[in-house]
Amino acid sequence: MSEKRFEFLTNCLRFDDRSTRAERRQHSKLAPIKELFDHIVETSKSLYSPSDCTTIDEQLLGFRGRCPFRIYIPSKPDKYGIKLLMFCDAKSYYMINSIIYTGKDSTPRELPVTEYYALELSTSIHGSNRNITYDNWFTSIPAAEKLLTKNVTTVGTMKKNKTEIPTHFLETKNRLKNTSMFAFHDELTLLSYMPPKLSKGKKKNVIMLSTMHYQPDEDKSVDLPEIISFYRVSQ
Numbered sequence: 001m002s003e004k005r006f007e008f009l010t011n012c013l014r015f016d017d018r019s020t021r022a023e024r025r026q027h028s029k030l031a032p033i034k035e036l037f038d039h040i041v042e043t044s045k046s047l048y049s050p051s052d053c054t055t056i057d058e059q060l061l062g063f064r065g066r067c068p069f070r071i072y073i074p075s076k077p078d079k080y081g082i083k084l085l086m087f088c089d090a091k092s093y094y095m096i097n098s099i100i101y102t103g104k105d106s107t108p109r110e111l112p113v114t115e116y117y118a119l120e121l122s123t124s125i126h127g128s129n130r131n132i133t134y135d136n137w138f139t140s141i142p143a144a145e146k147l148l149t150k151n152v153t154t155v156g157t158m159k160k161n162k163t164e165i166p167t168h169f170l171e172t173k174n175r176l177k178n179t180s181m182f183a184f185h186d187e188l189t190l191l192s193y194m195p196p197k198l199s200k201g202k203k204k205n206v207i208m209l210s211t212m213h214y215q216p217d218e219d220k221s222v223d224l225p226e227i228i229s230f231y232r233v234s235q
Contacts, residue, residue: 014032015032015033015035015036016031016032016033016034016035016036028102029068029069029102029103029106030100030102037100041097041098044094044095044096044097044098045096045097045124048089048094048096050089050094050096050124050125050130051089051090051091051092051130052129052130052131053089053090053091053130053131053133053234054087054088054089054090054096054122054125054130054131054132054133055087055088055089055090055132055133055134055234055235056085056086056087056088056117056118056121056122056132056133056134056138057085057086057088057134057135057235058083058084058085058086058101058137059083059084059086060073060076060078060081060082060083060084061078061081061082061083061084062077062078062080062081063078063080063081063082064080064081067082068102069082069100069101069102069103070082071083071101082100082101083100083101084098084099084100084101085098085099085100085101085117085121086098086121087121087122087132090133090234090235096124096125097121097122097123097124098121099117099120099121112140112142112143114137114138114140114143115140115142115143115146117138118132118134118138118143118147118154119143119146119147119150122147122150122152125152126150126151126152127150127151127152128151128152129151129152129153130152130153131152131153131154131155131212131234132147132152132153132154132155133154133155133156133230133231133234133235134154134156135156135157135235136156136157136158136159138156139154139156139157139158139159139209140158140162141162141164141188141209144188144209144211145188147211148187148211153210153211153212154209154210154211154212155208155209155210155211155212155213155227155230155231155234156208156209156210156231157206157207157208157231158190158207158208158209159207160207162207164190165190165207166183166190168181169181169183169190169192169205169207170192170205170207172194172203172204172205173203175194175203175205176194177194177195177196177197178194178195178196178223179193179194180192180193180194180216180218180225181193182216184214187211187214188209188210188211189209189210189211189213189214189227190207190208190209191206191207191208191209191210191225191227191228192205192206192207193205193206193208193224193225193228194206206228208227208228208231210227212230213226213227213230
């Protein structure tokens with residue numbers, strides 16, 4: 001098949017009824033692909049049983065065409081594209097669930113955006129005693145507590161502007177390298193870790209939240225707190 005023939009066929013390809021698209025677009029910006037995308041996601045969830053370790057992250061699918069929810073992220077290799085929130089098996093990397101980000105108005109107002117995604121993406125493992133590992137965009141104490149009620153534990157890095165973090169956990173001036181501070185409350189474990197190496201010539205600590213770990217354990221094989229060691233292998 002020639003390149004021109006292939007381009008012609010792909011340009012003619014449709015996944016919905018164009019005559020009803022305008023009406024459906026009033027309810028969803030994803031109208032042209034929603035039925036197909038939902039089918040792929042539902043099939044992914046129904047045909048696979050994930051391991052005990054899962055992960056949630058975002059991915060920017062590079063795209064410069066016309067799209068009402070195309071976004072710009074300067075830090076990404078493909079700076080323009082469509083953002084997907086993805087829930088995957090941390091061991092096999094299989095995609096279990098995914099949501100296409102179509103803007104702030106696409107999520108319920110009663111929940112913070114990241115909290116909504118963490119709960120919505122992981123519905124298929126609620127009640128299963130599995131763990132979710134995610135980065136600081138998703139990590140918050142309210143999200144961790146809500147997921148605990150679903151019998152799902154979480155491990156993640158935390159943004160340092162969270163008001164729940166004790167002030168002395170953020171201080172770095174007099175902290176020794178490769179040291180840890182822990183705080184415990186009910187089933188929540190907070191960690192402040194000072195790495196052995198400077199970051200860009202400055203002392204920078206790492207703040208982490210876990211509902212999976214209950215002790216200040218160290219992973220002797222890599223000389224790291226168990227929370228960080230687990231985060232690295234399950235991210």
